Amino acid sequence: MLTVKILSKDAKLIPRYASEQSSGCDLCANIQKNIILRPGKWKLIPTGIQIEMSKNFEAQIRPRSGLALRYGITVLNTPGTIDADYRDEIAIILLNLGEQSFVVHKYDRIAQLVFSQTYQAVFLPVVSLKETNRRGGFGSTDRK
Numbered sequence: 001m002l003t004v005k006i007l008s009k010d011a012k013l014i015p016r017y018a019s020e021q022s023s024g025c026d027l028c029a030n031i032q033k034n035i036i037l038r039p040g041k042w043k044l045i046p047t048g049i050q051i052e053m054s055k056n057f058e059a060q061i062r063p064r065s066g067l068a069l070r071y072g073i074t075v076l077n078t079p080g081t082i083d084a085d086y087r088d089e090i091a092i093i094l095l096n097l098g099e100q101s102f103v104v105h106k107y108d109r110i111a112q113l114v115f116s117q118t119y120q121a122v123f124l125p126v127v128s129l130k131e132t133n134r135r136g137g138f139g140s141t142d143r144k
Contacts, residue, residue, distance in 0.1 A: 002115070003052040007089060012107050013048040024062060024112030027092060035104040042076050042095040045110055053115065055084050061092060062112045072098025075111055084118075 006013050008030065015025040029035075030048025037043055053059060061080035067073035076093040092111045096102050104110065 005050040005052075007048045007050065010048065015049065015113055024114045026064070026109040027061070027090065027111045027113055029092075029104050029106060029108045029110050031104065031106050034106075037073070037094060037096040037102045037104060039072075039096050039099055039101065042093055043104075045092045045094050045104060047090045047092065047110075050087055050089055051082070052087065053084050056118055057084050058082060058116055058118045059090075060114045060116060061090075062114055064109060064112055067110070071100070071102050072096060073102055073110075079114075082113075 004014060010030070013028055013030055015027055017025045027047045027049075030046045035043055035045065051059065059082040061075055061078065061082065063074040063078055074095050074097060076095040080093070082090065090113075094104065094110060
């Protein structure tokens with residue numbers, strides 16, 4: 001169970017799953033005037049909601065694939081992380097990677113929210129780490 005506070009009296013802002021097996025629920029723009037997102041620019045778009053989730057959970061903000069494919073619209077800090085103790089309004093940093101300006105309208109579905117269980121690690125400082133066969137990163141496993 002997740003608690004959601006709607007910052008206006010607008011039930012259209014309650015996140016919804018598009019299908020029975022969707023893992024991400026849609027977040028909508030809560031704006032009074034259209035927002036024009038020019039190519040290469042980003043803006044913070046409010047959603048009009050606050051959430052409260054259980055300890056050891058996070059909510060991840062992810063782009064909507066249709067907006068990405070059709071218009072080049074993505075979430076700048078994807079995936080954005082909302083910690084369990086965050087209580088302010090959820091807002092989405094939308095980025096236009098497309099070639100045309102994109103208009104955000106009130107109630108447009110602009111991102112998805114996915115929940116995941118988290119664990120806080122306990123860090124143990126050591127002088128050395130166990131060796132593995134792997135060497136390097138950034139594509140090193142593709143090398144022969």
